Amino acid sequence: MSGVEGFMYPNEVALQWSVLIVLYPFITGLVAGAFILASLERVFRVDAVKPTYRLALLTALAFLLDAPLPLQLHLGHPERSPEMYFTPHSTSAMAMFGYVYLWYLMAVLVLEIWLDYRRDIVLWSQESKGLLRLIYKVMTLGSSNISERSLAIDERVGWIVTIVGIPSAFLLHGYVGFIFGSIKANPWWSSPLMPVVFIFSAMVSGIAAVMLLYMGVTKLRGLKIDIRCVDTIAMYLFYIFIIDFSLEMLDLIHRIYEADESFRSLDFMVHTKLFVSQIVIQILLGTVTPLVLLFVTQVVKLPEIARKRIYVTAGGLALIGIFAMRWNVVIGGQLFSKSFLGYTTYKMALGTREGLLPAIALTILPFIFLWILVKLLPPWSEKSIHGAVAAD
Amino acid sequence: MSSFKDAGHLFRFAGLFVLAFLVFLVVRHYVVPKSFGEYGHYRGAAIGDVAAHPVKFAGHETCEGCHTDILDAKKNGKHAHVNCEACHGALANHANDPASVTPVKPDTAVLCARCHTASAAKPKGFPQVVSSDHSNGVPCETCHNPHSPAIDAGGAK
C-alpha cells in the first residue's frame, strides 16, 4: 500500500480527519482567546487594553461564525447536522459541544456585543437610510430607550455576561480539547491535559491575533498605535505563553518518563513524520522563538519601533506555532497505527471538498466577516455617532 | 418599577430566546423519527433496517435439504465440516430458484490451492502440499473427490 510503512490495520490507512479538522480547533481557539482579551478590560479593569475591546469582540464573532463551516464541509451528510441539536447524545463530547457553541454564540458573544453597542445601534438606526436603517432597526429589537438608567442596566448586565463568558470561553475550547482528550483508543490524544493545553494555546493564538489585527488596522487607518495598549497585550501574551509551553513540556516529559506501550511508536513518529511540523515549526519557530523575543522586550528597555517589530514577529510566529500544534494533534494522531507497528501518510488534496484550497478559503472568510462587522459596527470611538453611513 | 421600563430591551432579547426555543421544540417534534428512543438513544427502526438486508449465502442446512447425496458423501470424510458455500460461493439465489440459477463449478486449481498450498505460516497438522512436487500441474480432482478428499478412505475416483 502506498504511503504505509510497517503495519496498519487495513481500515486505518486513509486519514478520517483532514486539514479542515485542524482548522476548526484553530478557529475556535482564536474565538476563545480574543474573548479572554476583551474580558481583561471588562472584568479585570485593565484599562490599557481598552482600545482593543470592541475589536476583540468582533473578531471573536467573525471567527465563531466561520467555525462551523469546516465541520460542515467535512461531514458525509451535512444536511443531517441539525440532528445534533434534536437528538444530542449526552455521552458524546461532540454533541454537548453543539450546545456549548450555541450558548456561547447567543448568550455570551452576541449579547455582550449587543449590550455594548446598543446605544450606537439606536443612534445609527435613527441617522441612516434605506437597507442599513432597516438592519439597525431590527438590531434594536424595536426599543429606542437609551436613557442613562437603561445604559446603566446594560453595563451591569454586560458585566455579568462577561463574568459568565470567561468560563464559557474556557468551556468552548476546553470541550474541543476534550473531544480529543477523551479518546482512550488514541494514546496521542488521550490525556487529561488535552483540554487545558487547548485552552491555553487558544488564549495565546487569540491574544496574538487581536494584537496583530489592532496594529494592522490602526496602521491602515493612518492612526498612531497605542503603545501602552500593545505593551500590555504583549505582556499577557508572554505570561500565558509560558504557561502553555510548560503544559506542553509537562506532557512531553511525562510521556518520555513513563514510556508506556505507545511511546516507542509515537517517539519515532515525532522524530520522522512530524519532525518538521512539530520540532521545527511548532516548538522552535512557533514557541521558543516568540518566547525569547517577548522575554527580551520584558527585561530590556527597547525603543518603541523595535518593540512593535518584535511584537509583530512574535505574534505572527505564535499564530503559526499554534496552528502547527493543532496540525500535530489532529494529523499526528492519525499517522500512526493503533497497533503501534506502522505509519501512514497524509495526502492532502488540493481542490476537493476537504482539500487545501477550501481550507485556505475558510481561513480568509472570517476576515471578510470581520470587515463586514467592522463596517456595520465600527469599533472606533470617534466614529460612533456617524456610523456606517459614511464610507470608512 | 420604573427599572422595568428601562430594561424593556432585555426582555425583548430574552423573549426572542424563548420564541426560538419554542420553535425548536415544535420542529423537533415533527423531525425526530418516531421510533427514536424505543430501545435506547437511537432510532429503533434502524435494527429492522439492518435485519432486512438480503441474504446471499444460503447456509449449508438449506443446501443439504436438497443435496442429500452430497451430504452423505461428505459426512464421514475430511471435508465434513467444510460448508458447501465455502467452495461453491454464495448460492442463496440458487436456493431461491434452483432451476433457473445454475452454480458455476469452482476451478480447483485456484480453490484447493488457497487452503492447501504449503506455507510455514499454516498450523503444522494441517494437510498442505507444495503443488509442483505433489501433482506437477495435474488437476486436484483427478485423484481427490472434493467432497471426500482422502484417497485411502475410498474417496478416490
Next chain:
Amino acid sequence: MNVSRRQMLILLPAAAVAWKSVLAGTPEDSPNYRMSDHWWGMLIDISKCIGCGNCVRACQTENEVPDGHFRTWVERYHVTDENMVSPQVISPDGGKEGFPAAAEDAGKYFFVPKLCNQCAESPCTQVCPVGATFVTPDGVVMVDQKYCLGCAYCVQACPYGCRYIHPEKHVADKCTLCYHRITKGLTTACCETCPTGARQLVDLKNPKDPIHEFLKTHSVQVLKPQMATGAKVYYNDLDGSVR
C-alpha cells in the same frame, strides 16, 4: 453428484418451504426471534486459522463491502523475538486472497482474523453525537445509516480499527455480525465459509451454546483488554504479541 429428478420432486418443496421460512424471520415481525433471548459474540480459534481468506471474501459478498475497506480481515503474525514487542505483521488486502507462502525460519507464524468486537461497553457508541450507532438489546453494535452524519468520530474512537466511512454512502460502516442472518437462524457469512471452524458465532445467553463449556476448558483472551471495552469476540490461543 447429481440429484435425481425423483429426489428433486420430493425434496424441493420441503426445502423451499424451509428456506422461505428462514428468509421470513425479522426481529419485529417474527415471533421466533426475541432480542432479549440473545447476547451475541464470536469465538475465534487461532490454532485453526489457515489464512485462506474465505471469511474476508464471503463478508464482502454478503455485505457489499467496498474494495479497500474491511468489515473483517486477517492478519498474519511472524514472531521472532522473545519479548514479543516487534512482530512482523502483514495483511495484504486484508487477507482477501490469502497470503504469500512463508519461508520456514526460527520464528513462529499464526493468523489472526479480526472483526468488530461487538463491545458491551463500546467506546464507539459512546462518542456518536446523534445516536446513529448503538448496541442492540441482543448485543450487536450497529450503524443507523439513515441517521449517521459521517463525522467519523466513532472511527477515531474504535481501538481496534474495525470501522470505516463508506466511500459512496458517506456514513460509518462496520461488521453487523450479519444481523440479517443470525436473526433468521443462520450463522454469519464468515463463519459459514470458514473451512476449519476457526470462526464460530456464539450466543452467550443460550445455555446450550458450546461457548460456555469452551470458556471453562480453554484459555481465551480478548483484544486490548486494558481498554475495558467489554469485547465479545473471544480468541483461543491468542499470542501475547498480538496488537
